[in-house]
Amino acid sequence: MKGMSIIVKKVAQLISGLIFLYGIYIIxxxxxxxxxxxAGGAIIAGAYILNILAFGSDAMNLKNKEQGSxxxxxxxxxxxxxxxxxALFIGSKIFFANYLPKGQLGEIISAGAIPLYNIFIGxxxxxxxxxxFLALVIFxxxxxx
Amino acid sequence: MELTLSILIxxxxxxxxxxxxxxxxxxxxxTTGIVGYSLVIAFLLLKAPDLAIVQIVIETITLxxxxxxxxxSTREELKVKPDFKSYSNIVLSIIFAAVLLFFFVQATAxxxxxxxxxxxxxxxxxxxxxxxxxxxxxxxxxxxxxxGYDTLGEATILFAAALGVLTVLRxxxxx
Numbered sequence: 001m002k003g004m005s006i007i008v009k010k011v012a013q014l015i016s017g018l019i020f021l022y023g024i025y026i027i028x029x030x031x032x033x034x035x036x037x038x039a040g041g042a043i044i045a046g047a048y049i050l051n052i053l054a055f056g057s058d059a060m061n062l063k064n065k066e067q068g069s070x071x072x073x074x075x076x077x078x079x080x081x082x083x084x085x086x087a088l089f090i091g092s093k094i095f096f097a098n099y100l101p102k103g104q105l106g107e108i109i110s111a112g113a114i115p116l117y118n119i120f121i122g123x124x125x126x127x128x129x130x131x132x133f134l135a136l137v138i139f140x141x142x143x144x145x
Numbered sequence: 146m147e148l149t150l151s152i153l154i155x156x157x158x159x160x161x162x163x164x165x166x167x168x169x170x171x172x173x174x175x176t177t178g179i180v181g182y183s184l185v186i187a188f189l190l191l192k193a194p195d196l197a198i199v200q201i202v203i204e205t206i207t208l209x210x211x212x213x214x215x216x217x218s219t220r221e222e223l224k225v226k227p228d229f230k231s232y233s234n235i236v237l238s239i240i241f242a243a244v245l246l247f248f249f250v251q252a253t254a255x256x257x258x259x260x261x262x263x264x265x266x267x268x269x270x271x272x273x274x275x276x277x278x279x280x281x282x283x284x285x286x287x288x289x290x291x292x293g294y295d296t297l298g299e300a301t302i303l304f305a306a307a308l309g310v311l312t313v314l315r316x317x318x319x320x
Contacts, residue, residue, distance in 0.1 A: 032281050035195060043198075087223065096289075096293030105275065112278070114279070127307075129306060135311050
């Protein structure tokens with residue numbers, strides 16, 4: 001896959017950082033405003049895909065990136081499971097219990113364990129979509145050779 | 146409101162029918178985008194911004210991938226001659242659709258009017274979710290607290306999908 005023209009490259013450089021920040025905002029404010037782990041993760045993956053489409057697959061070292069994304073995907077879903085299991089050791093008898101203190105309604109640090117779940121689900125979704133996209137791109141490159 | 150939704154749904158049906166009958170596969174892929182983006186507007190009209198955000202991003206990413214696949218392989222549709230099997234499939238699907246329609250009509254007569262919030266569980270969630278979970282966004286509160294298993298299942302499905310894509314593509318790429 002070849003990269004696109006210089007205009008597309010510059011615009012992608014300018015925009016992708018903003019899209020990435022917006023995705024992080026959606027994830028971390030998941031318990032306050034619409035959105036959450038799934039929406040924010042998909043937006044972060046969109047920022048990565050925009051960069052890969054604009055700069056082409058030759059410019060970036062895709063194989064290493066794919067290893068990193070699949071590793072972070074596996075780690076993130078493992079941590080989500082561990083967060084859910086951790087409640088059992090603390091003393092609540094419910095899987096997926098909200099064991100941290102609830103805090104003030106409407107503050108950023110509130111809602112107990114929900115922001116933590118949001119963050120790791122966001123990492124999981126972003127890494128999964130990037131991994132699928134990278135696998136398709138690498139497959140295409142390998143078939144061409 | 147209902148009129149706008151009906152127009153949107155009619156638009157989606159038109160797009161789907163065009164996508165089936167288009168000669169050029171690229172235009173077929175783009176017209177399936179009509180269905181997805183109209184669904185985004187429908188979600189916004191029905192006051193579900195959480196779903197709308199997810200739908201618009203996923204729709205865009207899948208459209209990009211589909212357009213890339215069509216541009217890379219072929220834009221011509223395969224010509225297949227209809228035989229006995231395809232005719233029997235058409236008859237079977239028409240019978241199935243008729244049976245489903247019959248039971249759907251009976252089921253919708255039992256339901257509340259469109260837009261009525263009189264479901265028992267939904268009322269309990271709307272009244273108490275903010276206190277019990279501590280999260281103002283009720284959707285996130287329900288997804289990660291009352292319905293934690295749902296979220297875990299969805300994340301596991303995505304994990305399995307990525308795993309499957311990696312496995313299938315790796316084998317073919319190696320030969």
